[in-house]
Amino acid sequence: MRRTAVVALAVVLLATPAFAQTAVRKLGRGLAAMTTGFLELPGNMVVETREHGAAEGIPLGFAKGLGMIIPRELVGVYEFLSAPFPAPADFRPILQPEFPWQYFEHTPPRHEEAPPGHHHPRRPRSSG
Numbered sequence: 001m002r003r004t005a006v007v008a009l010a011v012v013l014l015a016t017p018a019f020a021q022t023a024v025r026k027l028g029r030g031l032a033a034m035t036t037g038f039l040e041l042p043g044n045m046v047v048e049t050r051e052h053g054a055a056e057g058i059p060l061g062f063a064k065g066l067g068m069i070i071p072r073e074l075v076g077v078y079e080f081l082s083a084p085f086p087a088p089a090d091f092r093p094i095l096q097p098e099f100p101w102q103y104f105e106h107t108p109p110r111h112e113e114a115p116p117g118h119h120h121p122r123r124p125r126s127s128g
Contacts, residue, residue, distance in 0.1 A: 021091035021093070023086075023091060026079050026083045027083035029076075029079050030079030030081070030083060032100065033080075033099075033100065034073055034076035034077060035076075037070075037072040040100060040103075041065035041069065042065065042103075043065060043102075043103025044064040045057065045061030047061060072100060078094075
């Protein structure tokens with residue numbers, strides 16, 4: 001019975017269209033943040049190494065990642081418990097990247113622009 005519920009939840013979460021923010025996605029985001037918050041450590045090391053090189057990126061990313069584990073976990077609890085309610089508006093994620101494993105996805109180097117409609121998780125959106 002428990003396995004069936006987990007499989008059903010996974011199917012619902014995976015069937016959600018890309019970038020659509022729903023209560024179910026918020027529930028899954030909260031669950032992911034509560035259980036994989038430790039990915040903040042290597043994830044921030046990867047991001048900072050991409051941006052600053054290994055000598056600066058590894059220690060800086062380690063410090064940032066260590067500091068983000070607890071906030072990721074706490075935001076996960078909040079999102080899990082408040083999943084039925086559209087707060088923030090339209091079920092938008094509180095933290096970026098939305099899921100901790102997204103740190104490991106390729107992001108364009110600084111001189112490249114992201115495709116239209118997307119933004120770099122560490123760079124603020126331009127107002128133009």
